[in-house]
Amino acid sequence: MRPTHFGVKSLLFLTAIIGAFYAAPYVNLFFLLLAFFGLHWVLCIWWTYANLRGVEVHIEDPGPLQAGAAARAGWSVLGERRRFGLILNVEFDSGAVGSGRLAFTGGDARAVIQFPALDRGVYRARKVTVSSTYPFGLLTRTVSLAVSPELHVYPEPTAATPGRLAHDVAAADATSNLYGAQGRTMPAGLRPRIEGEALRHVHWRASARRGSLVVNEWESDRAEEQAFLLDRRCAGSVFEQRLSSAAGAVTEAKHRGSAVRLVSQGLDQTYTGSGVHWDEALRFLAGAAPLPEGEAAPLHLDDPSSGVRVA
Amino acid sequence: MPEVKRKGPSALLLCMMGIVACNVRFVQLTGAADPLWLAPLYVVTLAAPFLLRFRESMVYRGVWNLAIVLFFLRLALHASTSELAFVLDDGLMLAILCQVHVLNNLRKEQRPDLLFLNSYLIAVITGYITVDLSFALTFAVYAPLFIVGLHLQHLEQFDPGHGVSALRSTVLRSTVLRALRRESLRRSAVLAGATLLAFFFFPRDFNRPALFSSYFDLDGDGSSYEVGFAQSLDFGGINREAAQSDRVVMRLEVLEGDPRSLPRFWRGATLSEPRRSGGWEARSEDLPASSLVRDPAWVSRWQGLRLARATDPKAWVRPGGEGRSRVHVTRAGGVEQRLFLPREAFAVELDPIHTEGELIVSSDGTAAYSNQGELRYEVQLGLEPREPAPRGLRPLEVEPFIQQPRSLFNQSARTLARELSRRMPDGASALQVTREFAAYLATRYSYRAPGAEGAARTLDEFLGTEAGGHCELFASTLATMLRSRNIPARVVSGYTLTPPPADERVLLIRSRHAHAWVEVFSGEEGGWFAVDPTPQLEGGGEDDGWMGGALAMLEERWAAVTRFDAGSRARFWQALRAFPRELIGRAESELGPLAGTAAAIGLLVLLVLRVKRRRLSPPATVEALNREFERLGVQLQPQETPREGFRRAGVGDVDPDQLAALRRAVEEHVRDRYASAGASGRVG
Numbered sequence: 001m002r003p004t005h006f007g008v009k010s011l012l013f014l015t016a017i018i019g020a021f022y023a024a025p026y027v028n029l030f031f032l033l034l035a036f037f038g039l040h041w042v043l044c045i046w047w048t049y050a051n052l053r054g055v056e057v058h059i060e061d062p063g064p065l066q067a068g069a070a071a072r073a074g075w076s077v078l079g080e081r082r083r084f085g086l087i088l089n090v091e092f093d094s095g096a097v098g099s100g101r102l103a104f105t106g107g108d109a110r111a112v113i114q115f116p117a118l119d120r121g122v123y124r125a126r127k128v129t130v131s132s133t134y135p136f137g138l139l140t141r142t143v144s145l146a147v148s149p150e151l152h153v154y155p156e157p158t159a160a161t162p163g164r165l166a167h168d169v170a171a172a173d174a175t176s177n178l179y180g181a182q183g184r185t186m187p188a189g190l191r192p193r194i195e196g197e198a199l200r201h202v203h204w205r206a207s208a209r210r211g212s213l214v215v216n217e218w219e220s221d222r223a224e225e226q227a228f229l230l231d232r233r234c235a236g237s238v239f240e241q242r243l244s245s246a247a248g249a250v251t252e253a254k255h256r257g258s259a260v261r262l263v264s265q266g267l268d269q270t271y272t273g274s275g276v277h278w279d280e281a282l283r284f285l286a287g288a289a290p291l292p293e294g295e296a297a298p299l300h301l302d303d304p305s306s307g308v309r310v311a
Numbered sequence: 312m313p314e315v316k317r318k319g320p321s322a323l324l325l326c327m328m329g330i331v332a333c334n335v336r337f338v339q340l341t342g343a344a345d346p347l348w349l350a351p352l353y354v355v356t357l358a359a360p361f362l363l364r365f366r367e368s369m370v371y372r373g374v375w376n377l378a379i380v381l382f383f384l385r386l387a388l389h390a391s392t393s394e395l396a397f398v399l400d401d402g403l404m405l406a407i408l409c410q411v412h413v414l415n416n417l418r419k420e421q422r423p424d425l426l427f428l429n430s431y432l433i434a435v436i437t438g439y440i441t442v443d444l445s446f447a448l449t450f451a452v453y454a455p456l457f458i459v460g461l462h463l464q465h466l467e468q469f470d471p472g473h474g475v476s477a478l479r480s481t482v483l484r485s486t487v488l489r490a491l492r493r494e495s496l497r498r499s500a501v502l503a504g505a506t507l508l509a510f511f512f513f514p515r516d517f518n519r520p521a522l523f524s525s526y527f528d529l530d531g532d533g534s535s536y537e538v539g540f541a542q543s544l545d546f547g548g549i550n551r552e553a554a555q556s557d558r559v560v561m562r563l564e565v566l567e568g569d570p571r572s573l574p575r576f577w578r579g580a581t582l583s584e585p586r587r588s589g590g591w592e593a594r595s596e597d598l599p600a601s602s603l604v605r606d607p608a609w610v611s612r613w614q615g616l617r618l619a620r621a622t623d624p625k626a627w628v629r630p631g632g633e634g635r636s637r638v639h640v641t642r643a644g645g646v647e648q649r650l651f652l653p654r655e656a657f658a659v660e661l662d663p664i665h666t667e668g669e670l671i672v673s674s675d676g677t678a679a680y681s682n683q684g685e686l687r688y689e690v691q692l693g694l695e696p697r698e699p700a701p702r703g704l705r706p707l708e709v710e711p712f713i714q715q716p717r718s719l720f721n722q723s724a725r726t727l728a729r730e731l732s733r734r735m736p737d738g739a740s741a742l743q744v745t746r747e748f749a750a751y752l753a754t755r756y757s758y759r760a761p762g763a764e765g766a767a768r769t770l771d772e773f774l775g776t777e778a779g780g781h782c783e784l785f786a787s788t789l790a791t792m793l794r795s796r797n798i799p800a801r802v803v804s805g806y807t808l809t810p811p812p813a814d815e816r817v818l819l820i821r822s823r824h825a826h827a828w829v830e831v832f833s834g835e836e837g838g839w840f841a842v843d844p845t846p847q848l849e850g851g852g853e854d855d856g857w858m859g860g861a862l863a864m865l866e867e868r869w870a871a872v873t874r875f876d877a878g879s880r881a882r883f884w885q886a887l888r889a890f891p892r893e894l895i896g897r898a899e900s901e902l903g904p905l906a907g908t909a910a911a912i913g914l915l916v917l918l919v920l921r922v923k924r925r926r927l928s929p930p931a932t933v934e935a936l937n938r939e940f941e942r943l944g945v946q947l948q949p950q951e952t953p954r955e956g957f958r959r960a961g962v963g964d965v966d967p968d969q970l971a972a973l974r975r976a977v978e979e980h981v982r983d984r985y986a987s988a989g990a991s992g993r994v995g
Contacts, residue, residue, distance in 0.1 A: 005424075006422065006424045009424055009428060010428060013428050013431070013432070017432075017435055020435070022522045023521060023522045024439070024521050024522075025519065025520050025521045026515070026516060026517055026518065026519040026520075027439065027442075028510075028517075028872060028873050028874070028875050029438045029439070029442050029446075029872075029873055030435070030438060030439055031510065031513075031515065032506060032510055032872070033431075033434060033435050033438050033450075034435075035506045035509040035510060035513070036454065036502065036503075036506045037431060039502060039505045039506055039509060040458070040502055042505075043498070043501065043502060043505065047498065082490060082494075084465070084466070084491065084494070085465055085466065085468075101468075103466060103487060104487050104490065104491075133465060134462075134465055135461065135462050135465060135494070135495070135498065136458075136461040136462075136465070137461060137464060137465045
């Protein structure tokens with residue numbers, strides 16, 4: 001517990017009136033005024049302590065966060081006891097700090113914690129504290145909490161370029177499959193057109209009916225899912241670019257609700273909404289580390305059993 | 312969640328307005344500034360919600376800053392011309408102006424730290440100057456505002472502007488404010504209780520001098536003084552303002568006899584020694600500290616009146632007295648050690664609670680108690696003592712009371728006495744001369760309250776001009792005039808009371824009822840008798856109705872606080888220890904021994920049961936909720952929340968009024984239970 005700026009000023013003031021009290025002859029009223037102010041300090045110590053006594057905080061999992069963008073997560077204080085003016089601080093190993101404020105607790109009160117824009121990586125909280133200056137703003141009490149949330153920050157997604165992949169290129173994108181280019185998918189319905197999609201995919205009749213552009217949505221089978229080959233045998237900006245491309249493929253698949261297969265050294269996993277969630281892929285990308293040149297390739301691209309088709 | 316659209320001033324602003332208004336009131340109570348100066352400050356304080364909208368305007372801020380600078384210049388000018396005599400008054404005005412300035416110029420991002428601390432500083436300084444009940448009542452308003460304000464200031468940083476959505480619902484905000492208000496008021500009560508406990512029990516020296524009193528004279532004479540009992544008079548230059556105080560100094564309870572027959576003059580000290588400066592003081596023989604007055608007998612040597620010592624050292628009785636009435640007196644504590652007694656008192660008995668001090672009776676019949684602080688005593692009143700005429704006055708005994716004041720101020724009085732004596736027949740008795748002089752003064756000179764505008768400042772001014780004067784000037788003039796005619800006289804200082812209605816058995820004597828009159832010795836009258844030459848006296852014992860009675864009681868209680876000392880604390884302890892015994896004793900005397908004990912035990916059991924039941928009984932909101940569900944014939948299922956129950960109840964043909972009542976009950980319950988109405992803020 002330590003005094004706030006206001007607390008320091010107030011302490012100086014208290015010292016001054018104690019000095020004045022002794023500099024003047026004893027007067028009952030002066031004693032009463034001094035006692036009131038002094039006791040408001042003494043009780044403030046207890047009340048500030050009591051406001052955070054036994055506090056337990058639940059921080060919601062924000063899921064994978066995108067690099068370079070500020071993020072938020074919900075948090076609440078467990079229990080139904082009323083507490084006022086709580087500030088939650090989450091300090092990460094990297095020195096980044098996220099903070100959130102909660103004016104009062106009790107019942108279903110919930111607030112958000114804001115995280116600054118972070119680079120790609122996995123951030124483990126070094127210290128999670130909740131502090132309060134309630135009730136008088138004279139003292140700050142800070143309590144360390146036994147929770148250590150992890151933030152998975154995946155790289156900023158970039159769009160993968162279909163049909164440009166080669167044997168030694170890191171990413172093998174089958175986005176062209178999305179529109180049934182291989183003739184092996186069936187239309188599954190209509191969905192609003194996404195900015196950047198080719199006009200040839202627009203279902204004009206339905207668009208005219210709805211008044212906004214819609215495109216066909218295709219349902220692909222296991223053999224024709226999107227796949228992304230991530231070769232991690234590189235470093236620096238190339239590695240980050242590959243990760244960004246992979247993140248682009250995953251987020252796009254997540255956005256469309258389609259499956260995406262991510263293949264890398266030691267990893268061959270299909271991510272969907274119903275099975276292994278796309279967020280797991282993003283978490284993998286958040287924590288992915290480059291490999292030395294001598295490592296094996298992630299997959300033999302000429303192996304027909306791999307199911308990966310490179311356009 | 313909808314954004315809060317605030318209507319009207321925020322709770323914090325209202326709180327700060329209250330604090331600043333209290334500050335202005337504190338300054339007003341000190342009399343440091345004319346109310347005409349303070350009136351605009353009150354107005355500007357109350358107009359803060361309107362004025363704050365201009366706070367970003369340069370012109371607005373410029374005008375405020377200019378006002379402060381101009382006032383500071385005025386203060387400096389005033390200090391240079393009046394030799395710092397009014398520096399405290401001006402300083403207080405500047406402080407309060409700054410408070411109003413801060414209130415009206417506080418920017419959104421600014422914290423009002425200064426306003427809070429400055430407000431308390433003003434309270435402390437003004438509390439040192441004025442100690443009457445008005446200060447206490449104002450502080451009773453100020454203190455909760457201070458505490459609530461600190462809470463609200465704390466909440467302000469969690470406002471919507473700071474990116475927290477917790478308060479963005481209007482319902483939620485009002486719920487938080489309500490909870491906060493309740494918390495802060497509870498804390499105010501706890502703090503007040505703790506302060507009182509510290510006041511009663513914290514060990515301290517009640518007679519502690521100032522830290523540097525041996526180097527500096529910190530007492531000073533002040534720029535004003537309170538009208539009250541004085542142990543000496545000084546007319547060296549009455550250039551200070553006087554404040555009429557309603558502080559209760561004595562409470563008289565008539566135990567026996569007719570209240571209307573109570574004596575008018577209650578003596579505190581006799582002042583027989585003229586001062587060079589034109590005032591009067593007590594003779595060394597009449598001072599309580601002298602060895603003579605420690606004589607345990609209640610003796611008036613001059614009158615030859617001799618009183619026997621009682622067996623009880625706490626009581627003095629004049630033999631042969633015939634009691635007409637009994638009065639119990641409670642004298643407020645303080646610097647006065649004097650007991651106030653009428654000349655008709657023939658027996659005095661201190662309450663048994665006074666165990667530490669010593670009652671000292673002076674040769675002039677006045678009495679003092681060695682300890683300061685509240686004093687309780689019972690007085691038996693009889694006829695005014697009359698002694699047979701002395702066979703002859705011994706010069707040595709007369710001399711002190713016909714001694715002429717050597718002051719220049721008294722020349723006019725002597726001249727006047729000579730002129731009036733010429734109109735009187737030769738050989739007029741002392742009684743005749745006294746009556747003539749007193750009547751002349753009472754009819755020819757007007758009464759002006761001390762410090763009133765146009766009131767005389769000196770004895771010469773009083774006699775030589777049309778300026779009226781107060782009782783001390785009348786009494787001094789008469790005593791000087793009588794002495795100039797060789798009639799023994801002395802000034803007496805004490806309190807007067809106006810006879811109350813017959814059914815009023817409790818009388819309050821206030822500070823402003825202090826009075827000075829003259830006692831004249833006359834062989835024909837059998838000793839000393841009192842004469843009051845003052846034509847008009849302040850009222851006393853007036854009937855103020857129930858409001859006045861309540862205020863008087865508060866004043867009495869407040870006086871007990873401001874005059875609290877070691878003796879008071881000892882009595883408080885004693886009363887605290889004796890309380891249970893007294894309670895049981897009273898119950899036994901009223902109900903009989905067994906019944907009394909049984910009643911006490913029964914009360915205790917009832918109290919325990921009540922506390923237990925309160926703990927076990929559900930909150931009122933839960934009871935209301937159950938009642939509304941029952942009315943609709945809906946039974947809450949296990950694990951079902953009231954909201955879910957409400958939704959279920961709304962299905963089908965339901966009376967809309969009953970449904971609305973249930974909704975209100977659910978909302979109240981949610982608020983009470985969780986201090987919030989949920990994310991949506993409403994049940995629907």
